[in-house]
Amino acid sequence: MTRLLTREELAVDPVDAAHLLLGCSIEAHGVRARIVEVEAYRGADDPASHSYRGRTARNEVMWGPAGRLYVYFIYGMHFCANVVSMTDGEAGAVLLRAAEIVDGVELAAQRRPAARKPSDLARGPARLCTALGITREHNGVDVTEPSSPIRLWAAPEPCRKVNSGPRVGVAAAHDTPWRFWVDSPAVSPYRRGGKRSKER
DNA sequence: ACCCCGATCTCCT
DNA sequence: GGAGATCGGGGTT
Numbered sequence: 357m358t359r360l361l362t363r364e365e366l367a368v369d370p371v372d373a374a375h376l377l378l379g380c381s382i383e384a385h386g387v388r389a390r391i392v393e394v395e396a397y398r399g400a401d402d403p404a405s406h407s408y409r410g411r412t413a414r415n416e417v418m419w420g421p422a423g424r425l426y427v428y429f430i431y432g433m434h435f436c437a438n439v440v441s442m443t444d445g446e447a448g449a450v451l452l453r454a455a456e457i458v459d460g461v462e463l464a465a466q467r468r469p470a471a472r473k474p475s476d477l478a479r480g481p482a483r484l485c486t487a488l489g490i491t492r493e494h495n496g497v498d499v500t501e502p503s504s505p506i507r508l509w510a511a512p513e514p515c516r517k518v519n520s521g522p523r524v525g526v527a528a529a530h531d532t533p534w535r536f537w538v539d540s541p542a543v544s545p546y547r548r549g550g551k552r553s554k555e556r
Numbered sequence: 557a558c559c560c561c562g563a564t565c566t567c568c569t
Numbered sequence: 570g571g572a573g574a575t576c577g578g579g580g581t582t
Contacts, residue, residue, distance in 0.1 A: 406579090414579065431563050432576025470565065482563050525562060545570095549562080558582075568572080 361508040363500045366422035366441050370396035370448040373422075373441035374536050377450055378518060379511030382499070385489035386463045388509075389455035389478050393537035393544060395523045397438070399447030403528035407447035418447045423500040423508075427485070429492055434482030437490050439499060439508065453481045453524065453535070456542045464488070475541035525549040 361380060366373050374396040381390045397405040399418070406415040406428065417426045418440055426438040426449050442448030455478040457464045464477045464487040471477045471487075478484040485491070490506065499508045520533045527549040537543045 409580075412579075429578065430561085430576095432578080434563055436563080480563065527561080544563095547563090559580090561579090562576105564575090566572105566574085569570090 358510045358512055360500055360502060361423070361510050363421060363423040363498075366439060366500070367443050368422075368441060370398055370441045370450055371534060373439065373448070374450045374534070375515075375518060377439060377452070377508075378536060378538055379513070379515040381458060381509045381511075382452065382455065382488065382506065383459075383509060384494075384506040387457060387460035387488050389457045389459075389464075389484070389488065391452060391455045392540040392542050393452075393454035393535070395451040395453055395536070396441075396534040397449050397451060399442075402532075404523060404526040404532070405447065405449075408528075411447075415447070417496050418449050420444060420496075422448075423498055425490075425494055425497045425499055425506060427490060427492055427495040430482065435485040435491050436481040437485050437494070451481060452484055454479050454537070454540075454542050454544045455484050455487075456540055457487065477542075479542045480544045521546065522548075 374394045381388050399407045407418045421444040422441050424440045438449035438451045440449050457477050468487050478487040497506050499506050515538045520536050523535045525547050
């Protein structure tokens with residue numbers, strides 16, 4: 357489908373990379389999904405980012421060249437995947453929050469028995485990873501490489517209408533609208549982060 | 557040793 | 570649509 361995204365295209369500010377990624381599709385382990393919701397994360401200037409406090413073993417790939425996958429473990433049972441952006445040496449990544457399965461629906465459904473309808477298969481960052489078979493072992497995988505097990509296909513056309521709002525579940529930087537999505541039933545529900553999440 | 561952080565599932569209303 | 574349960578890792582002290 358179309359062509360693979362290039363490292364050069366992704367080596368930009370995460371907010372720009374986030375817009376670029378909407379409408380693209382991610383292909384992994386027999387499933388292809390159209391990305392409909394993402395979040396941008398930066399480095400030292402972004403208190404919500406894993407790399408806010410500097411380079412560590414965990415966030416190492418966020419600092420490397422663009423086009424690699426940054427996969428992290430969460431809640432003792434889930435994984436979330438980001439596409440690394442920015443130039444080598446600077447931290448930046450785009451969290452893949454939700455996607456529509458466009459190929460391999462049956463496989464995705466097997467991996468996600470709890471999903472009750474197709475739009476729920478990759479509706480949420482950890483669900484997306486589960487549906488596509490992405491785990492810790494794929495941390496650092498280059499998604500711009502044709503031989504890679506996980507690849508990113510360019511959007512057939514730019515998305516017309518892009519919505520934005522605060523990032524989901526993050527306690528910090530609540531007023532930074534770096535969550536971007538297109539209209540789709542697969543977009544995940546919004547949750548405010550932090551202690552104040554119950555105050556509204 | 558400790559504290560903070562967060563996605564999903566299953567009920568329930 | 571909301572409530573409550575579930576768990577391991579990262580970073581700092």
